[in-house]
Amino acid sequence: MLHLGVNYRGKKMQLEQCAYNDATFRVPDNNGYQPQQICILGNSSTFGQCLRTTLDLNEICTELQQQGQSACCISQDPGRFVCNYTYCLSLDQCQSVNDSLEKNMQQSTKQLVGCHSLFLHVTPFAEIPEDNQLGFIVGLLKLIDKSISQEMKNGTSTKIRDD
Template identity: 45%
Template sequence: MISANSSIHDDIKRSLRFVVTGFGPFGGVPENPTTVLANGIVDYLNQHGMNDLALITSTFVLETSAEAARAAIDKFWEDEQANEYSEQTTTILLHLGVNYKGEKFHLESCAYNEATFRIPDERGYQPNKESILGEDISVGRALETLLDVNSLVEQLNYTIEKHESESMSVCRKNSILSNDPGRFVCNYIYCYSLDKFKSHKLQIVSNDPRGGTRCLFLHVPPVDVVPQDQQFWFVARLMEMLYEDQLKS
């Protein structure tokens, strides 16, 4: 669990914040588990002794549509520009989505500049091989997150093994590194976020590890594969590791 003295807590509050997003219903998934995760993660953190982490976390549930995703990211970006401390603050933008056919937790290492929706989104939009970012980046080009996803997966799986008695089902499922977030709204918001915040490896970034926004997408399995309480456990562990990595930087 996180433990921090008051001075470290004050410093980290100023230098780090989390924004966690989930999605509402969409075709085939009338009850999206990421709605529950986004709405409940702050309470979960407080109830499990991670109060410092809860204090720097804000959450949002978004409509499952490309238009709503763009509008939300644009608003986050505007808020960051208006924050006078933004150059000294690292924001971790953690998107949550459900892989309704999945059996594991997928940490997505990249997104693709391609919108190909197998079904219409919640506003009836159904593109086919369309660019998300316009003409500057070719359709289908991969954008890799600046976060070390491979290291996160290794840390998470090690932590899961240590907590086998605490969460047997999570242990059996494990987390994996993924490079295929699909081409639906999950990929759409991840791609748009990575580009909007200049948080991918095609961008030239400062050597200063502080400041700016880092983006990550986590696909969770359905709740009939991993129950909701264990999904909370997993998301909290992931956030804790990202938090501790920032403490070390």
């Protein structure tokens, strides 16, 4: 899953490494929802717990930069608004799918594809034009495909939560 959101102050395309189980909105969302210090995942996890993407963002970002996408960086902080909220739920869902796949792998000799999630904060078009952002996203999707294909060859496991 690839999620996108705009960082209105952003200068680079930010690959978000983490999401946090923390719904503390500085302002209300479009529906007027403004939680304060609430666990996004309910009672299933601790407040503020970090969930990480299973993708190797260091490798992906380095390759993007080598392809001329110099406006790429890795971020550890998606904020605490709708972007973080969405990413946290997505990473949690991927972990559930991956846990289920792991159990099925023990009962089967078939190789199953794991679930991956990434949040990309893009810049305003005034900072990086739309066509350049679309090219970046196409390149990113190709590198994600390459990374997942390599993972399947290596039989690498997927871990999302920091312990």
